[in-house]
Amino acid sequence: MNSNNLDLFIKAAEEIFREIGFSELTVSDISTDDDKYELIANIGITGDISGFLLIRSDLGSSMNFINKMLSNMGMDSAESTFDQFHKEAFGEILNQISGRTAMLLESVGVNCNITPPTILMGSNITMGSYIASEVVHKKIDGKFGSFDLLIGAKEKSDSI
Numbered sequence: 546m547n548s549n550n551l552d553l554f555i556k557a558a559e560e561i562f563r564e565i566g567f568s569e570l571t572v573s574d575i576s577t578d579d580d581k582y583e584l585i586a587n588i589g590i591t592g593d594i595s596g597f598l599l600i601r602s603d604l605g606s607s608m609n610f611i612n613k614m615l616s617n618m619g620m621d622s623a624e625s626t627f628d629q630f631h632k633e634a635f636g637e638i639l640n641q642i643s644g645r646t647a648m649l650l651e652s653v654g655v656n657c658n659i660t661p662p663t664i665l666m667g668s669n670i671t672m673g674s675y676i677a678s679e680v681v682h683k684k685i686d687g688k689f690g691s692f693d694l695l696i697g698a699k700e701k702s703d704s705i
Contacts, residue, residue, distance in 0.1 A: 557642050557646040558694055561641045562685070562687075569687060571687070572683050572684070573683065573686070581670060584627075584664070585665045585670055586664050587662065588662050588663075590658070590660075593657055593700065593701055594698045594701065598695075600635070600638070602635075602690070609688075609689040610687075611634045611635065636662035681694075681695075
């Protein structure tokens, strides 16, 4: 798997976050995966590459992110709890990132499709994944809190 292609996932995330008003972000590598989460959004990738894109977070960071995003669009959130609207907004952010990634991959000759987002919410969630040829694990920090971005992919010809 071409690591430059995996970098396009990070580029897409940074572009989407900037477009919705989050310009002051820090992206860093994560070397361990011992954390447990309250919210996980997952999208599958198929085509010339197959794999997954996950965003994992605590509810506070997710709520802060979505409320700030609404504020940036001139809207107020009347909700004081993380409800269905917030879950769907969180999934839509991942959907936008993966859609942008698919466009960036297409521009370098890699054809892929994405699945609709799946959102898991609970306490102390851990999530395993199949073995991918390449995995990128990043932490995105901002004034809202932080998200973990986990990307796993393999080319069609790679074996598991």
